[in-house]
Amino acid sequence: MRSTDVLIDGFGRVAGNVHAVLDGITPEQLIHRPAADANTIAWLVWHLTRGQDAQIADVAGTEELWLGSGFYYRFGLPFPPPATGYGQSPDEVAQVVAEPELLAEYYDATHAATISYLQGLSDDDLDRVIDENWNPPVTLGVRLVSILDDDAQHVGQAAYIRGLFG
Template sequence: MDLLEFATEMFEEYRSRLYTYLDGLTTEELNWRPDSSANSIAFIVWHTARVEDRWFQVFCQAKTDLWIEDGWFDKLGMDKNQPIAKYKPKELEDFPILTMGELKSYFEVVRAETQKFLANISTDELGKAPGRSPFPESSSASAFAKFTIQRMFRQLIQEEMQHLGQVGILRGLQRGLDK
């Protein structure tokens, strides 16, 4: 198995496990936070979709992200320049209530573009560094701009798996084990 096959399978594995954790959750459960400084499942799913959108559209292809290009900010009732991370408790409190349909719709559009990119890139291109950051507003922008595409895979897969665990914990806190 080469790196491209591995990455493709890991992104599919993430989707499969994520949907298992999301299965049957109500809008209330999706948006529940265990305390004022914690993220909700909805926030985490939205955040990971936004991050994937920026890595594959902005970083890999120098395109406008789908968030802006397809008007997802408007569809989800948010600002075009909605921060992706580092929310304070008051900002988390004010984060919009998102439904399962909204979350999955945005995630699926992003994932379809990710799959299209993965299907069309050659293994020779994986070692190239596009030379741009998907998060120019971040303190890590200069480090991200040095990433190769294969290094980005490591970053994104690790982040998605970390957040997947958080989603599982939040589900378990609300429903108990395996429910």
């Protein structure tokens, strides 16, 4: 087994969880906040997808699907195109309202781009330093694990909120 096969499996598990959260969800459930300043399922799925899209495009040297495939315009969110949700306020979180089908479509496109990129990598590629602003410098493998970890945390949070509905 190659190291990238483990990453592909991990991202596949996130995909299954994203779909489990979105399957049959109502618009009210998507924007429900279990506490006044809590994130919503809509924001969590959008944010994990935006982060993955932006970071995979960066390391792959490709255009983000957010702009390149027109998702920015289809979502119609009141944020500048580079926004990924990082550091957003509770008021901004509340502004992420989208149909579950659109969230799933954007996620699926991002997932497909991620898997395609991973399939083209070798184990040696994962050792390539991509960011020397850290000590130790960040390798591609470490960045990919970081993306996967962030996605797993956010989809877990979304699953928790979804579970509140029984």
